[in-house]
Amino acid sequence: MTANKRDYGDLLVLMALAGFTLWYLLDAIRVSSAVQNLLLILPLSLVVLTIVALEVGMRLKKGTLLIREEREGEPLHRTLPVVGLFAAYVLSLETLGFDVATVLFIAAFLVLKGERHWPLLGGYSLAFGFGVAFFFAQMLPYPMHMLILPG
Numbered sequence: 001m002t003a004n005k006r007d008y009g010d011l012l013v014l015m016a017l018a019g020f021t022l023w024y025l026l027d028a029i030r031v032s033s034a035v036q037n038l039l040l041i042l043p044l045s046l047v048v049l050t051i052v053a054l055e056v057g058m059r060l061k062k063g064t065l066l067i068r069e070e071r072e073g074e075p076l077h078r079t080l081p082v083v084g085l086f087a088a089y090v091l092s093l094e095t096l097g098f099d100v101a102t103v104l105f106i107a108a109f110l111v112l113k114g115e116r117h118w119p120l121l122g123g124y125s126l127a128f129g130f131g132v133a134f135f136f137a138q139m140l141p142y143p144m145h146m147l148i149l150p151g
Contacts, residue, residue, distance in 0.1 A: 010059075018052045021045050042137055081112055097147030098136065103129030 025045040028037060089105040097105070107125035115121050133149055 011056075014052050014056060018049060021048045021052075036141075082109065085109060085112065094145060097149075098144050099130055099133035099149045101134055102148040105129075 020064045022045075024148070027040060085105065085108055089101055092101045092104075095101075103125050106129050107121055110121050110125065130149065133144075133146060137144055137146060137149060
C-alpha cells in the first residue's frame with residue numbers, strides 16, 4: 001500500500017488555467033466588447049471556468065485537492081501513435097480540407113482507442129467532424145479550406 005503525498009501540481013495547473021482564461025477574457029473585453037469579438041471567447045471562457053470550478057469542488061468534497069493519487073499513466077507505446085495521428089491531421093488540413101481531415105482524424109483516433117462498433121464510429125465521426133467544421137466556417141471571419149462543406 002502506497003501512501004498519498006501532498007502535491008500542489010494539479011491545483012497549480014487548475015489555477016493557471018483559470019487565471020489565463022480570465023486574463024484572456026478580460027483583455028478581449030478591454031480591447032473590444034463588440035458581440036463579434038466575444039461570440040466565441042465568452043462562452044468558451046465560461047465553459048473552462050465552470051469545468052475548473054467543478055473539478056476543484058469535486059476534489060474538495062472528496063478531500064483530494066492537494067493529494068497525489070498513485071495511478072499509472074498510459075504507456076508510451078500507446079501515446080506515440082496518437083501524437084503521430086495528430087501530426088498527420090495537421091499536415092493533411094491543406095490537402096483534405098478541415099472538414100474531411102477532422103472526420104478522418106476523429107474516426108482514426110476512435111479506432112486507435114479501441115472502438116469497433118462501426119455504425120457508432122462512423123456516425124459520431126461524421127456528425128462531430130462536420131459539426132465542428134460547420135461551426136468554425138460560420139464563426140471565423142476568414143474562409144477555411146473545406147473539401148465538402150462550403151468554406
